[in-house]
Amino acid sequence: MRRTWAIAIKEIKQISRDPITLLMLIGAPMLMLVLYGYALNFDVEDVALAVQDRDLSSASRELVDRLIGSNRFELVATLPPGSDIQEFLDRGDAVAVLIIPERFGQKLAAGETSEAQLLIDGVDSNTATTVLGYVNGIAAGINATRARESLRVEGNEHLLSAMINYQPRVWYNPEMVSSLFLVPGLIAFLLMFTAVLSTALSVVREKERGTLEQLRVKPLRTSHILLGKLLPYLAISLAGVVLILVAARVLFGVEVRGPYPDLFLATCLFLVGALGWGLLISTIADSQAVAFQIGVLSALLPTLLLSGFLFPIRNMPQPLQIISYILVPARYYLVILRGIIVKGSDLSPFWDQMAYMAIYTFVVLTLAAVRFKRQEG
Amino acid sequence: MSEETQNRRLVVEAKHLVKRFGKFTAVDDLTLSVNEGEVFGFLGSNGAGKTTAIRVFCGLLKPTSGMARVLGIDVTDDPEEIKRRIGYMSQRFSLYEELTVLQNLRFFGGVYGLRGKAYKEREKWAIEMTNLQGKEHLQTGDLPGGWKQRLALACAVMHRPKIVFLDEPTSGVDPISRRRFWRLIDEMAGEGITVFVTTHYLDEAEHCDRLALMHAGKLMALGTVSELKEVFSDRAVLEVKCPDIIAALDLMSGQDWVLETSVFGTRMHVVVRNAQEGKRLTLQLLEGSGNAPVEAREIVPSLEDVFIHHIEKEEAAK
C-alpha cells in the first residue's frame, strides 16, 4: 500500500506542475458547461418570419397577429405582393415565409375553408420540425377560438363542454429549463474526458520518456503501478464532479434531488471503468498524439453522440444501439444521473444499469491489466 | 573596396558583443576574430554561451549590443545575406529522420538553390565524403549516430560556403566516429573553408588552429594551443598519486606553495611554482600525514589544466 501511495503522490506532483493538463481537466469542462448552459440548445424561439399578405383583410391581419402573438415567431420582413420569395429564402433572411392569398378573408366570411401557405426552410431539419409543430398548434388554437365564437353566435354554447379538457403535467422540470437536462450529460462527458484522456496520456508520456521502464525494474507489482496511476485521477475526476455540481448550482440553480451517497457510488463505478479504458488505450498507443486520437474517437465522440446525451438512442439504427450497449458505459450512467439529480430517485430502480456498468468495468480492467502485464514480459 | 578586401581576411569579427535574455547575460562582452581558412575552436562548459554566440553570428539572434560581422557583413544589417554564404550545423541532429539519405541531401541542396548538374555533382561529392555509398536509400533515422553526423555536415556544406559553423558536432558519438569526423573537418580546412566549431571535448581542441575559452558568457583566453599553455611558463604541473586522494586534496589546497589543485579520477594535478621544490614538499607533506605511498612527477600541462586554471582564476576574482 505504501508503494501505491508513493506512486500516487508522484503522480499528483506531476499533475500540479503541468498547467496544460490542469487546464484540460478544469478549463475544458467549465467551458462546456458555460457553452451548453448559455449558448447552445435545440430550443427554437423567435423564428424569423416574413409575411407576404396579398389579401390585406382584417382576417389576414388577425392570422399574422396570432402567429406573432404566440411569441414563437418574430416578424423580420413584410414582402410586397409579387416580390421574389425564392431569393429571400435562399439568402436565409427568414426561416419561414407566410403567404396569404387574395380572397383569404372573403372565403372565410363565406363559410368556406381558407388556406394560407407557409414556406419553411428545411435545411435545419430540427428547427423546421419544431416550426411545423408550432404552426399546427397555433392553427388549431385559432380554429378552436373561431369554433367557440361561432358556437356562441349560433346559440350552441352547451356544445363547448363536449371538448376534451386535458391538463398537461410536466414532471421534474416544469419550466423545462435545458440546464437540468445538460448537467447530467456534462458530468458523464467530463468524467470520460478526464478519466480516459488524462490516464492514457499520462501513462503514454511515461512510456515515451522511458520512465515507465524505470518503474518496472523497481520491486513493484503491476497492481501497485496501476492503482497508483488510477487513484489520483479518480480523486481529480471526483473533484471535477463537485466543481460541476457547484457551478451548475451557482450558475443555473440546478440541485441534486436524490441522495448523495448513491450518486457517489454510481460515479465511482463509472469512473473506475473509464479509467480502465484509459489504461487500455495506453497499452495500445505508443505516442501521446495517438493516445489522444484514440481517446477522442473511442471515448469523447461516442459519449457525446451515442450516450443519449444529445440524441435519443432509441432513434438510432440497430447496429449503433448495439455499439452503445457495449462500448458506451455513459449510456447507463446517464440514466442513473438523470434519475438521481433531476428526478430525486435513489439507486434502487437502477440495479440493472449498475450491473451493466459493473460488467463493463470488470472486463475493461481485466483486459488492461492483462495487456499491461504482457508488455512487461 | 580596400576595406572590403581587408575584411575578407577576417571571416568572423566580434567587438564587445553582448547578448542578454531578459536580465540574464548569456554572452558578455565578447571580442574575437577568426581568420580565413583556420579551424577555430570555441571551448566551454555547458551553458557557457557558445550556442548563443553562434546563433548571433548566424543571424538567428539579434545582439543586445556590440558588433558582430561575418564575411564582412554586419549581422544586424543583412542576416539573410549571411545565411546565403555560411553553413550551419545546429547543436541537435538536424536531419529529417523519416527521409532517406538522398532525400535529405536533395532537400537541403534545394533550399540553397542547387539544382540540375550542380546539384548532382555535390550529391556525388557528399556521398563520397560521408562514405555513404550504397546507403543512399536508407532512412536517415536508421543510420548510426556517427553516420548521421557526417550526413548533417554534408547537408550543411552542400552549397560550398566560405565558412561553416558547427555547434557541438560530435556530442554523443563514439570515439572512432569522432576521429573520422575530425578528419573531415581537417579536409575541409584544407580546401580553404573556415571552420568555426564548438565543443566541450578538450581533446578535440588540439585539432584547432586557434581556440577561444569561454566560461559563463565571458571569453577567458584566446590563442593557439601553445599560446594558451604559456600561462604555465613560470610554473609547473605535477601529477600526484596516493591512496586517499580526497584527504590529500584537502590537505594540499591549504598550503601557500600550492597554486591550484584539481582531481582527475584517481590522480590529482597540482600547480606549483617550481617543479623540484614542489615535488619535495608534496612528498614530505603527504607521507607525513600517513597517506603513503605517494608518487609525484612533472607533466606537460594539458588544455584541461589551462581551462581549470582560468576558471579558478575567474571564480577567485568574484
Place this chain on the structure above:
Amino acid sequence: MYVLWRVIVKEFLQLRQDKRIIPTVVLGPVVQLILFGYAANLDVATVPLLLVDQDRSAASRELVDNFVSSTYFELMGVEDAVKDVEPWLVAGRADLALVIGAGYGNAVAAGRSPQVQVIVDGSNSTAASLGLGYANGILQAESARLVATRLQAGERSLIEIVPRVWYNPDLKSRWFYVPAVLAMILMIITMVLASMGIVREKEIGTLEQLMVTPIRSWQLIVGKLSPFAVLGLIITFLVTGIAVGWFGVPLRGSLMLLILMTMLLLLNTLGLGLLVSTIANNQQQAMMGSAFVVMLPQIYLSGLIFPIDNMPEVIQYITYAIPLRYYATILRGIFLKGVGIDVLWPEALALAAFGIGFLALASLRFQKRL
C-alpha cells in the same frame, strides 16, 4: 520557385512516412460520418408512451388508438394506477404518460367535459416539448371531432395553414449534419496537422537549421502548408462523395464553387494552425491549443450543430468572428439550396478576409529568428 518545390516535395515525403496520417485522415472522418449520419438523429423522434386507462370504454380505446396509430408515439406499457407512472419515468422507460380517468366514456356520451391527463418527463426539455406538442395536436383533433359529431353539422369554415418545406422536404437531419462533418473534419485535420507539423520541426531542431538557410519565410510557410491544403481538398472530395453517394445528401449547387469556397476556408484553418505553431513550443501544447482554444468554439459557435438563431443575442454577435460560421452557411447553401456566388458573396468575402488576416498575422509572427 525551385526552393518552394523542394520544400513541398519534402513535406509530402514526410507525410507519406507519418504513421498517424492514415488513422487521422481515414478513421476520423469515417467515425464522424457514421456518428453524425446515423446517430445525430432528431427527426423520427417517436416518444415512448405509457398508458393508464382507468376507463376501458369504447371512447377511451378510440383516443388511445389515435395516439398509438400516429407515428409519433410508441406504446411501451400499460398501468392501472397513476401512482405506477413514476417508476417508468424515473427509469426513463417512458417519456410521456397518457392518463384517461374513469368516467371518460360517460362524459363523452353526455357531452360533459371528458377529462384526460398527460404527464411528461421534463428532464429532457427538447424531447418533452416535442411530446407535448404531439399530444396536444392529437387531443385538439379529437376535441374537434367530438364537437363536430355533436353538432352533426359536418364541415365548418376553417383556417388551414398548408406548410411547404423547401430544400429538405422530408426534414432529414442527416442532410443537415453530414455537410457539417465536412467542415469539422477540414478544420480538425488541416489545422491540427499543420500546427503540429511546424511545432515538430521546432522540437527536433530542424526548424533552427532551416532558419539559417537562405530560404525565405514565405517559401517555408507556403511549402509547409500546401500539402495540407491538398490534403484538405482530397478530404473534400472524399467526404462529398460519401455524403452524396452513401447518405443521399443532394449537391444542388456547383462542385466548382464548393471547391473554391473550401480553399477560402483552408486559408483560415492553415492560418490558424500556423498561428498556433508560432505560440506552442511542443506538440502537446499545439494539440491542446488547437483543440480547446480554437476548434471547440469554432465548431460549437459556427451553427454547424447548434443553430445560431437559438443562441442568446450577445453570443450571436460573437459568432460573426467565427470564420467557420460563414463556411457553414456557404456549405448548406451550395449543398441543399443550390445557390451560387450571387447569394453567397458576403460570406465568401468574410471568409477570405478572415483567412488572409490569420495568414498575415501568423506570417508576421513567424520569423526567421529565434
